[in-house]
Amino acid sequence: MSTGVTEKTQTTIGGIRRKFAPWTDPAAVPLIRYENVSKRFGEFTAVDNLSLDIYEREFFALLGPSGCGKTTLMRMLAGFEDPTEGRITLAGQDLVGMPPYKRQTNMMFQSYALFPHMSVWDNIAFGLKQDKMEKGAIAARVDEMLKLVKLEKFAKRKPHQLSGGQRQRVALARSLAKAPKVLLLDEPLGALDKKLREETQFELMDLQMKLGMTFLIVTHDQEEAMTVADRIAVMNHGKLVQVAPPAVIYEQPNSRYVADFVGDVNIIEAKIEAIEPGNVSLYTAVGGGAKLSIAQNVEAKPGDAAFVAIRPEKVRVDLEPPAWQEANCLRGEVWDIGYLGDLSIYHVELEGGVRIKAAKPNLTRMVERPITWEDKVWVSWTPDSGVVLTS
């Protein structure tokens, strides 16, 4: 029991997706190491004393708002920026001071940066030609890459004769052609429309598994990071806020920042009353005053202020007070309902003015819902669905 819920959940969640979690293995040697890396542009600190290990075959996502330093972190690995302080190693080799054209990383640029005066074929062959590879071998490799991204028929076209999705695939093929130790993807799907983006995300995952390569992706789109990555690093102001698999980031955020950045969340101010192993009891003044109970270990003491974060899909809305549980029940009134087709989002105003969101799947085709505007309702959740946050 002393291992606690958090750790147990983490291994389970990590294991569900893929049986791949080298970061939990103390003997595993990281492929990429950032050691106390800082990068300053004049007065502005883009990356602030940051350390991070990324393992071979990992699909790693750097997630954060624009200006959080995620792109700078990636560009330092590619060699376009040098860290102001600290060390970056790739497979044990110190990268600082090494020019980009000598590094064994390749990047897929946000703008794709395809050479406009070269055909698709020449674009993909460009990197191979730099290695003074033999002509037959280059041709074979380019054809292999074209096949991989399903662009065999477009080899002779120029970039401007392709659609956005095709250009994206050329850029991908070009960056994969040299079989780099790490593939860097800078907002690779930003320019695609939603449908194509979702398709491409799965293609990327597939490709990464098939090739067994290490992928590092930079994105501000949390859904994209959740979909593709083995682990996500959430960044803010040049620092890592949390580094964990997607399910942990979503279900066990370590701070209000992460909870709020990834997905939708309700945050309720509360005060810790009692702590037992695996359970925290709290009291909140909102919703007419209520006892809260969350099944979790927390590093705090009774009397400390804390926040309870609860995802909308985990909140129940009932007309009657829930008889099955005492804690986590708050009174309120339906303030607004958002109908999204698959879901209805109930905005409930709790007594005391705090608004809480509850998502209810529309499981039947019923048009009239039992709960409607201005109904007095109870919102509730189970102890194992909320999270206590102290920061």
Add this chain to the structure above:
Amino acid sequence: MAAKAPGRWMVVAVPYLWLLVLFLVPFLIVFKISLSQDAIAQPPYEPVFDLAAGWDAFKEAFSQLSFDNYAYVLSWDNEFIEAYGSSLWIAGISTLLLLIVGYPIAYGMARAPKSVRPTLLMLVILPFWTSFLIRVYAWIGILSPEGLLNQLLFALGLIDEPLQILATDTAVYIGIVYSYLPFMILPLYSTLEKMDETLLEAAADLGCPPIAAFWKITWPLSLPGVLAGCLLCFIPAVGEFVIPDLLGGSDTMMIGKVLWTEFSVNRSWTVSSAVAVLLLLVLVVPIVFYQNVQAKEMEGR
């Protein structure tokens, strides 16, 4: 659609009318003079079309036109062909020098911080605020045997006797490169400035060192600017008259100078007209070539 047509037609007509009145009509007059014969008269050639004299007189005048002047200009015995060749040669070398001097300047400007680019652009255009003629005269003061350049070299102890630069082809090259430099820099700058710098990052990322990346990426992508700059310099340089006249020597042969001599010294309007028409033909070839390339470029987009 039909209602709009007259307005649209007028918009299109204005430039055509301009070209017709100010380019085609004068050209036809010059062409007609080139087919006439010298005469001691006012104007100094014949025949003269006199519409008042009636149809027969017109036909008579028309039959007197001949291509004799062209035969004269194109004959090897006269120095015209040599002057054409020498003009093309001087203009060609000058254009090459302009490219070598202008490209690094344009490149540096395009890669300069955004905030200083307007200032740099201003500095390139600034010489235009002084008369072209005065600037060329100023070079006489610099290049002459007692000029600033020789004085400087003396003072530095690099030479014992003055360098003879003025009145040589070298002075013509210096003059042309100096005067035409903005026409080379501006088109180069505009193409280089538009170039996406991430292309160079991509090249470096794929293992291409900076110098190789220049020749494989920057240079081919700047070719439209190179071509525009070269033609903007080459075409007027071929017909250049002021610079070879002021800075060149008596053996500097350029067609502009020959044309001037033919017109003002020999007083032959007809031969100088033929020289001018032939010069136009020589220059039309590169212009047509340029337009062809441009059309292809547009298709590319």
